[in-house]
Amino acid sequence: MDKNLITLYELQLYVKSWGNSNNDRVKIFLENVFQMGISSRYDDIFPMTEFEYGDLLILDQEFIYDEYIKFLEKNEIFDDVLFYIAENEYQNFYEQIKYAFKPLEDITKHFKTRKKLIEEEIERKRQEEIEQKKREELMKKLREEIQNESENEEYKSTSFKREINASESIEMSQMIDLNSFFPSGDIYTPPETFEEKLQRQMGVNINKDLQANIYARIRIEEHLKEINKLKSTLTNIFSN
Amino acid sequence: MCEGCEEIINEKKPVIRQAAFKYKNDFVGANELISIINVKFFSWKRKQEGPIQVNNSFFHKIAHNAAIDEIKEYEVSIDSPDHKSLVEKIHFHDPSSFVLAQRIMKDCSPEEKDALMSIVNREDPEEFANRYNINYANAVQKRRRIVKKIKDRLFSKNLERSHG
Numbered sequence: 001m002d003k004n005l006i007t008l009y010e011l012q013l014y015v016k017s018w019g020n021s022n023n024d025r026v027k028i029f030l031e032n033v034f035q036m037g038i039s040s041r042y043d044d045i046f047p048m049t050e051f052e053y054g055d056l057l058i059l060d061q062e063f064i065y066d067e068y069i070k071f072l073e074k075n076e077i078f079d080d081v082l083f084y085i086a087e088n089e090y091q092n093f094y095e096q097i098k099y100a101f102k103p104l105e106d107i108t109k110h111f112k113t114r115k116k117l118i119e120e121e122i123e124r125k126r127q128e129e130i131e132q133k134k135r136e137e138l139m140k141k142l143r144e145e146i147q148n149e150s151e152n153e154e155y156k157s158t159s160f161k162r163e164i165n166a167s168e169s170i171e172m173s174q175m176i177d178l179n180s181f182f183p184s185g186d187i188y189t190p191p192e193t194f195e196e197k198l199q200r201q202m203g204v205n206i207n208k209d210l211q212a213n214i215y216a217r218i219r220i221e222e223h224l225k226e227i228n229k230l231k232s233t234l235t236n237i238f239s240n
Numbered sequence: 241m242c243e244g245c246e247e248i249i250n251e252k253k254p255v256i257r258q259a260a261f262k263y264k265n266d267f268v269g270a271n272e273l274i275s276i277i278n279v280k281f282f283s284w285k286r287k288q289e290g291p292i293q294v295n296n297s298f299f300h301k302i303a304h305n306a307a308i309d310e311i312k313e314y315e316v317s318i319d320s321p322d323h324k325s326l327v328e329k330i331h332f333h334d335p336s337s338f339v340l341a342q343r344i345m346k347d348c349s350p351e352e353k354d355a356l357m358s359i360v361n362r363e364d365p366e367e368f369a370n371r372y373n374i375n376y377a378n379a380v381q382k383r384r385r386i387v388k389k390i391k392d393r394l395f396s397k398n399l400e401r402s403h404g
Binding site: 076077079080083084087088201202203204223226227230231233234235236237238239240 | 253254257258261334337338340341344356357359360362365366376377380381383384387390391
C-alpha cells in the first residue's frame with residue numbers, strides 16, 4: 001500500500017466527522033487495515049509516512065468498529081472466517097496469540113503513536129550517550145591497568161583462548177547428540193497448523209497479523225459471545 | 241417398561257425436542273410430534289433383537305415424516321403406563337421456555353433451524369455441509385447468517401460489545 005496515501009490529519013478529520021469528510025482515500029486506507037491478518041499484513045500498511053498503527057488505535061474506536069461492520073457486510077467471507085474461528089478454533093487461535101496481545105486492551109498499549117515513538121527514541125539516545133560515556137571511562141581505566149600488568153594479562157589471554165576452544169568442542173558434541181534423535185531416512189511431517197486447517201476448510205489464507213487486528217479480534221469475541229448465548233439458551237430449553 | 245427405553249429416551253430428550261421443534265407446523269404441534277416420535281421409537285425397538293443403537297437422524301426422520309403427512313392420522317395411544325409417563329417427561333411443560341423457543345425460531349426455515357441446532361449440538365460444520373450437499377465454507381456462512389438473524393431479532397439489545 002502507498003505509505004503516503006493519507007496524512008494523519010486526514011484520518012483524524014474523517015473519524016472526528018464520523019465519515020462526513022467523505023475522503024475516499026481514508027476509506028481505502030481503512031479497508032486495508034480491516035484486511036490485516038487476512039489479505040494484508042501489518043508491514044504492508046504500517047508505518048505510514050506520517051503515522052503509526054497506534055495513532056489509529058487511539059481514535060474513536062466505536063465509530064471505526066461500525067465502519068468495520070459495514071466492511072464485513074460487503075465482504076462476508078471475512079466475517080465467515082471470524083465466525084469459523086469463534087465457533088471452531090477459538091482455543092487454537094487464542095493459544096497462538098502473543099502474550100502482549102492476549103487481552104484486547106493491551107493491543108492499544110502495545111502499538112504506540114508516532115509522537116510517543118519519537119519521545120522514546122530521544123530518551124533511548126540519551127541513555128545510549130550516558131552508557132557510552134560510562135564505557136569510555138571504563139575502557140580508560142582498563143587501559144591503565146593493562147599497562148601496569150602486561151605480563152599477567154598475556155597469561156590470562158592464553159588461558160581464555162583455551163576455555164573458548166573447550167566450550168566449542170562441547171557444543172559440537174551436543175550437536176552430534178541432537179542429530180541422533182532424528183531417524184535417518186524418515187521425513188518428519190509437522191502437524192497441520194491452525195492457518196493451514198483454515199485454508200483447507202474455508203479456502204482463505206490468514207496470517208499471524210490477525211492477532212493484532214483489534215477490529216477482527218473484537219468481532220471474534222462478539223461472535224463467541226453470541227454463539228455461547230444461543231447455545232446456553234437453547235440447551236436450557238431442550239434439555240430441562 | 242421394556243429394557244433400555246428409559247435410558248435411551250432420557251439421553252435423547254434434547255434431540256427429540258429439537259426434532260419436534262424443527263418440524264412442527266400448523267397441523268402438528270411440538271408435543272404431538274414428541275408423542276409420535278416416541279410411539280414410533282417404541283414400536284421400532286420392540287422389533288429389534290439384541291442391543292440397539294439409535295442415532296439422532298432417526299428421530300429427525302420420524303418427525304419429518306410425521307410433520308409432512310398432514311392427512312394421515314397417527315395412532316398415538318401409548319402401550320404402557322411407564323412409556324406414557326416417560327413421554328410426558330419429554331413433552332414441553334414450561335410455557336415460558338416454549339414461547340422463547342418459538343420466538344427464537346420464528347420465521348426460520350427448516351434448514352435454518354437445522355443450522356441452529358447444529359451449532360447448539362456442537363456438530364462439525366462438515367456434517368452439516370454433507371447433509372445439504374454444500375461445501376464447508378458455505379456451511380459456516382449459513383451458520384453465521386442464522387446466528388445473525390436471531391441476534392438481530394432478539395439479543396442485540398442485551399448483548400454488549402466487547403470493545404477493548
